[in-house]
Amino acid sequence: MNSAALWQRYQDWLYYHAGLGFYLDVSRMRFDDGFVQQLKPKFDQAFQEMAALESGAIANPDENRMVGHYWLRDPDLAPSDDFKRDIEQTIEDIESFVQKIHSGATCPPQAERFTDILSIGIGGSALGPEFVAEALSPDLPPMGIHFIDNTDPAGIDRVLARIGDRLNSTLVLVISKSGGTPEPRNGMIEVQHAFSTHNLDFSKQAVAITGRGSNLDNVAKSQGWLTTFPMHDWVGGRTSEFSAVGLVPAALQGIDIRAILAGAKEMDAATRLPEIKGNPAALLALAWYFSGNGKGEKDMVVLPYKDSLLLFSRYLQQLVMESLGKEKDLDGNAVYQGIAVYGNKGSTDQHAYVQQLREGVPNFFLTFIEVLHDRTGQSIEIELGVTSGDYLSGLLQGTRQALYENHRDSITVTIPEANAHNVGALIALYERAVGLYGFLINVNAYHQPGVEAGKKAAAAILDLQRNVVQVLQAEKTPLPIATLALRAGAPDQIEAVYKIVRHLEANQRGVKLYGNLAQPQGLTVSSL
Ligand SMILES: O=P(O)(O)OC[C@H]1O[C@](O)(CO)[C@@H](O)[C@@H]1O
Numbered sequence: 001m002n003s004a005a006l007w008q009r010y011q012d013w014l015y016y017h018a019g020l021g022f023y024l025d026v027s028r029m030r031f032d033d034g035f036v037q038q039l040k041p042k043f044d045q046a047f048q049e050m051a052a053l054e055s056g057a058i059a060n061p062d063e064n065r066m067v068g069h070y071w072l073r074d075p076d077l078a079p080s081d082d083f084k085r086d087i088e089q090t091i092e093d094i095e096s097f098v099q100k101i102h103s104g105a106t107c108p109p110q111a112e113r114f115t116d117i118l119s120i121g122i123g124g125s126a127l128g129p130e131f132v133a134e135a136l137s138p139d140l141p142p143m144g145i146h147f148i149d150n151t152d153p154a155g156i157d158r159v160l161a162r163i164g165d166r167l168n169s170t171l172v173l174v175i176s177k178s179g180g181t182p183e184p185r186n187g188m189i190e191v192q193h194a195f196s197t198h199n200l201d202f203s204k205q206a207v208a209i210t211g212r213g214s215n216l217d218n219v220a221k222s223q224g225w226l227t228t229f230p231m232h233d234w235v236g237g238r239t240s241e242f243s244a245v246g247l248v249p250a251a252l253q254g255i256d257i258r259a260i261l262a263g264a265k266e267m268d269a270a271t272r273l274p275e276i277k278g279n280p281a282a283l284l285a286l287a288w289y290f291s292g293n294g295k296g297e298k299d300m301v302v303l304p305y306k307d308s309l310l311l312f313s314r315y316l317q318q319l320v321m322e323s324l325g326k327e328k329d330l331d332g333n334a335v336y337q338g339i340a341v342y343g344n345k346g347s348t349d350q351h352a353y354v355q356q357l358r359e360g361v362p363n364f365f366l367t368f369i370e371v372l373h374d375r376t377g378q379s380i381e382i383e384l385g386v387t388s389g390d391y392l393s394g395l396l397q398g399t400r401q402a403l404y405e406n407h408r409d410s411i412t413v414t415i416p417e418a419n420a421h422n423v424g425a426l427i428a429l430y431e432r433a434v435g436l437y438g439f440l441i442n443v444n445a446y447h448q449p450g451v452e453a454g455k456k457a458a459a460a461i462l463d464l465q466r467n468v469v470q471v472l473q474a475e476k477t478p479l480p481i482a483t484l485a486l487r488a489g490a491p492d493q494i495e496a497v498y499k500i501v502r503h504l505e506a507n508q509r510g511v512k513l514y515g516n517l518a519q520p521q522g523l524t525v526s527s528l
Pocket of ligand 1: 122123124125175176177178179180181184237238322448451
C-alpha cells in the first residue's frame, strides 16, 4: 500500500472518542473488509454474551459466579439494590477512612500520623495497585507506597529496610481475595514479626482487603485490625483495580479515585456499543483475532511511550494471559488458547529487543501506547526547534513505520495525558477487549484452573520437606539421597528430595551434604 492509501486506511479505521480525547488506530493491522464480515456473526454473539454478563448472568460457569467488575464504576448497573448499595458504601467508607488517615484523626500508636503504606498481595491483588502507583502517584504523595508481592525473604528484607525506622508510622494493607494465598500470608507473618521485633502493635496499623468471611477477614476481625474492606465474590483478582483492592492504596497516595472510576465508566459506555467499528474494545479484539488467527499465534508486545506507564504491560500480562490462556473451551474441547504479552516502554526497548522485532522472527504484533501531552510546563529545545518529547514522539512514529514496512503489524492507542481519568479508561478498555475476545474464542475468561496445579505441587513439596527433616533428625549416620527419599515415603521423588536438602543446607537449616556436588546421585545427607 502506498502512503496515500495508508493515510486513507488510517482515516477509514480511526476510532476517536471526543469525551476522552482517546484515539485507536488499527490501520496498521492488515485485515480486510472480508475478514471483518466473516467475524461479524461471532461478534454479534459476543456482544449479546457481554450484555448478559453485565446484567448479572453466571458468566464464570466453572466457579458458578457472576462477573461484576463493570458495576464497580457504574453501580446503577448492578443487578440488585443490595449490590449497588454495597459498592457505593465501600467507596464512601474508603474515602472517609483515607480522610482520617491523612488528617491524622486515625494515627498509629507510636507516631503522630501514618507516613507510608506497605501493600502485601500478589497477582491481581498487586499488579493493578503497582501499575496505578507508578502511573499516577503524585511526585510528593501524602504517603509513599511499598509493595511485598512475593515470598522472597531477601525481597521482603529490602522493602522493610527501605521503610527503616518509619515502620511505626506505616499502614499495612494485606490484600487477598481468597484470604488464603500462601505468598501474602507469608508476607504478612514476616511483617508481623518485624513489628513485634520493634515492639509495635501490628493490629493497630493493619487493614485487610479480602472476601467477607475469608480466613484473613476472620483474623483481621478477631485481632481488632484498624478496619477491613470487602472484595466481592463477583470481582475477579485480575479485574479488581476498581474495587477496594485498587481504590484504597490509590486514595491513600492522593490519587483521585473518583476520576479513575469516571474514566472507566466513560470507556465502558463506549465499549458497550454492539458494533465492531464504533467500539474500541471490539476493534482491539478484532485486531488480536486477525493477528493470531484466533489462536494466539502471535504475541502481543505492548510499548507505552511514557515512563509512568511502564507497568502497563506487566498488568496486561495477567489480565490477558490468565483470562485467555486456557486448555479447554467452554464446550470442553482442548483448544490451548491464549495470547502471550510482554513489553516495557519505548523508546527504551528500542535499544534492547526492537532489533529482533524489526528483523527477526515475525511472531508478534505491537501495541504502541502514545501520550500526546509531554510534560507539565514548557520544554527546552534539545536541538533547534526540537524537544525531548518530540524525540519520543518521533521515535514512536519511526518505529511504527519501520516495523510496518517490514510486515510487522501494529495497533496504536493514543491518550491525551497519563492522568487518573485516562488510566481508568485504559484499564476498562482492555478489560472489555479481553472479555469480548474470550467470547469470540469461546473460553471462560474468568477462571484460572491452571494455576492450581503449581500451588498443589508446591504444597506437596513442603509436606515432603517436613518428612525429609523428620527422617534426618531420627537418623545418626549420613544417608544416600535415594535412601532418604525412600524413608521419607517418596521413592520416586529423589530429585525433589535432593533439591530440598540442597536448599536447606544453603540456608544453614541443620542439614549437611557430603560428596561430589557435580554428581548428585552419590551424595549423602545428614542432620547437623
Ligand atoms: O487475591 P488472592 O486470593 O490472594 O489471589 C491472588 C492471585 O492468585 C490467583 O488466584 C492465581 O493464583 C490470581 O488469579 C489472583 O489474582
